[in-house]
Amino acid sequence: MRTPIMAGNWKMNNTNCAAVELAKAVVEGSAGVKGCEIILAPPTTALSVVNEVTKDSPIAVSGQNMYWEESGAFTGEVSAQMLLSCGCEYVILGHSERRGRFGVIEEGFTEELQSVFGDNDATVAKKLKAAADAGLKPIVCCGELLSEREKGMTDAIVGDQVRAFLAGCTTEQLQATTIAYEPVWAIGTGEVCDADEANRVCGLIRGVVAEVAGQEIADAMRILYGGSVKPDNVEGLMALPDIDGGLVGGASLKADSFCALIAAAAKSAGGGCCCCGG
Numbered sequence: 499m500r501t502p503i504m505a506g507n508w509k510m511n512n513t514n515c516a517a518v519e520l521a522k523a524v525v526e527g528s529a530g531v532k533g534c535e536i537i538l539a540p541p542t543t544a545l546s547v548v549n550e551v552t553k554d555s556p557i558a559v560s561g562q563n564m565y566w567e568e569s570g571a572f573t574g575e576v577s578a579q580m581l582l583s584c585g586c587e588y589v590i591l592g593h594s595e596r597r598g599r600f601g602v603i604e605e606g607f608t609e610e611l612q613s614v615f616g617d618n619d620a621t622v623a624k625k626l627k628a629a630a631d632a633g634l635k636p637i638v639c640c641g642e643l644l645s646e647r648e649k650g651m652t653d654a655i656v657g658d659q660v661r662a663f664l665a666g667c668t669t670e671q672l673q674a675t676t677i678a679y680e681p682v683w684a685i686g687t688g689e690v691c692d693a694d695e696a697n698r699v700c701g702l703i704r705g706v707v708a709e710v711a712g713q714e715i716a717d718a719m720r721i722l723y724g725g726s727v728k729p730d731n732v733e734g735l736m737a738l739p740d741i742d743g744g745l746v747g748g749a750s751l752k753a754d755s756f757c758a759l760i761a762a763a764a765k766s767a768g769g770g771c772c773c774c775g776g
């Protein structure tokens with residue numbers, strides 16, 4: 499039985515005052531919930547203040563990105579050690595908003611790309627290894643563009659991304675890793691992936707992990723779905739066997755909706771609230 503995760507990716511939202519308020523509301527709103535791991539990924543600037551709020555609660559803090567070197571002349575970047583020093587336990591890597599996939603898809607579809615930061619399969623693989631070696635737990639994202647889905651390329655694209663970032667990983671690195679399946683067309687659009695289809699792709703990812711790392715590691719690995727997860731669709735997603743939680747953007751920016759997602763994930767795992775039984 500895998501413990502589900504509900505992770506809130508705040509992206510580039512919330513100054514420190516707003517971040518503290520939101521974190522406090524999530525701590526309060528999720529108090530007593532059992533059976534679900536809760537993660538908050540504020541912007542880098544707010545990591546320390548959010549950690550101050552969450553440190554006596556079961557809520558973990560995550561970075562949204564990092565660089566693979568420990569230190570040096572890398573203006574604007576943060577290292578795994580820096581994230582650890584802010585209290586991070588997790589780090590999100592290879593989010594589609596950071597990936598650049600030019601050259602992989604045909605000309606004419608490039609305007610669909612949201613990425614401006616140039617992460618790619620090779621750099622994400624380096625980041626994963628550096629993060630895990632430093633003691634962070636990477637949440638590594640993969641997912642197809644709409645144009646790729648329309649051409650029937652979803653399984654090939656997602657499979658290739660997962661093989662690329664898991665290649666050469668040690669058992670320890672693999673055991674630290676969580677994967678998030680995030681179809682790019684579902685992110686921030688309100689257009690959630692059909693639950694059965696999301697479960698199918700998460701199952702496909704688990705199959706690739708088994709191929710690369712063995713069945714035991716694949717069975718233990720949490721595979722999340724991300725892309726327009728909301729209180730009104732979360733139960734359908736969480737009910738399916740290969741979806742072990744959510745990576746949530748928009749609905750994590752309000753404590754009420756994020757706490758509703760946490761409660762649904764806990765319930766799906768047979769947990770729930772120790773206070774109200776809900």
Ligand code: PGA
Binds near residue numbers: 507684726749
């Ligand atoms: P969304 O974002 O929930 O706003 O679609 C998900 C993500 O980007 O992780």
